[in-house]
Amino acid sequence: MSNAWDGPLEKIDNFRWQIPKSYKGGMRVPGIIYADEKLLKDIRNDKAMEQVANVAFLPGIVRASLAMPDIHWGFGFPIGGVAATDIENGGVISPGGVGYDINCGVRMLKTNLEYDGIKDKIENLVYALFSDVPAGVGSKGDIRVTQREEKEILLKGSKWAVEKGYGTQEDLECTEEYGAIAGADPGAVSERAFERGKSQSGTLGSGNHFLEIQVIDQLYDRDLCDEFNLNLGQITIMIHSGSRGLGYQVCEDYARDMIHCLQKYNINVPDRQLACAPVDSPEGKAYLGAMKCAANYAWANRQCLMHLTRQSFERVMNMSWEKMGMFLIYDVAHNIAKIEKYTIDGKEKNLCVHRKGATRAFGPGHPALPERYKKTGQPVIIPGDMGRNSYLLVGTKKAEEETFGSTCHGAGRLKSRTAATKDINLDTLLKDFKSKGIIVKASGRGTLVEEAPQAYKDVNEVVDVVHNAGIAKRVCRMRPLGVVKG
């Protein structure tokens, strides 16, 4: 059975396409997809477009149901979807618009190490990281916490980790929301969610999560690279993880409960996975309080993972992390809902911005940014697949104007896991990595094939679109040297 989509699509310009409001009765706004003609062909191959149209049903949605060029078929929302709802105007919040892995996100560290100086040590570093950083399904961290401490993590996020000695004040400054979003309510988190999260602090998880040693192989904007102190041949590190079992359970608890809100608040959505409640309702407030807890847990988790990474480097390189210049550039969330201010029809409004597989991309001068990034704009970190590239970009004013300060979050899947397993041969894949000089260690048996580069779109094409559309600006590109997969 074909999943291809053949609905109406109007070209706005070379990088934007519109699904008209008239496509489905019940759409409150049109759908707008950021893509070029080439990416569009792949995007039409599954039901992602239909999901963009479905999101347009959400009460209070403003301007458009948006999709980034890495969009693909999800459940409820498409992955790569952005939707903002007007809180004062009955705007809703939907757990499906955030996803199960709440605050799945990525952080990037720079180093002052040069590729030529450490190329013989990459293998040792990958093996050290693989043994020091707990990865894989249900993996347990060495950083053990009591239930009381877990509550503290939910409130303090990365700050909890820094207070434990797993990082510095500067790390907090270089994290979205300074590593802890205000308004977290541990009382809204179920016992089961606590139980699922208890042993997983400082764990990478599985699937598409990873830890990667990379080298900068292309500079796009000399001035911005100078601002970030980045150059060709410099080693960088990327960490991709989320809120683990705690976040999954928070999402499921509220996705289930909010089904009843559809009737209670007379909400009409075409997919039960879009279950939602007004942001201002008791149910909406409870979810937001619980979601923020999971977001803070994820930031603490990535802070712990970075601490373990710094320790592994220290052990292998026999040097302090400070001396190696292992400083955090930034940490971004890409599955989250945020209350942000935007001017809509000349009026300042509080919007609930859902980013489901999308990255915040605030431009220069935005008040939410720390002083150090006021001039450059917010660093936007885009991981690609494990065989091709990753990017550092910065946010733009145009993103704030057009996409509620949002841009893409990665390459975006192209092939299903079942298709990847069927089509990709593990031995050939390993040979490919070897020929490219990429050292890979994975804990899951099927992970490597399921997450193979061929299963993803080309991140270079995705980033070209967001750069050319002006909703982020390229700074530099990295290629992978060593990969640890969950």
Place this chain on the structure above:
Amino acid sequence: MKNYELLEHTADLKVRFTSPGLKELFVDSAAAISDIIAERKDVKPAKKSKISIRVPLVEGADRVEDLFVDWLNEVISLSAAKEMIFSDFKLIKLDESGLHIDAMGEAMKNFRINTEIKAATRHELKVNRLKPSPRWQAEVIFDV
């Protein structure tokens, strides 16, 4: 023979379960989840403990579908929280108040873990009897 098959979905795992009846569908789907998540390591089976899994049937329009997805999520969540892989599912009760199934749980460390299932979603969820046959079929997309 496996009573489930994997279907195409770009990002996640879509599974079709087929069973001789509705009661068997609940039991078989849970066994399938254990099969998808884990594979026994070549070690002596550890002590198993009996776990009672109960899911209430709530009011609503899609009662069988709701009960089915709630059931799958309870199995996934309990397995993760207790760090156990379940087997030997035995249906104790399925009535107007909900579902009660007993299972045997064994420590996860005795298994090689293949897939982490985050949750069963309600997107394109289907649970129906294959009329006129007494067989039941369900299709579920799991977030993995």
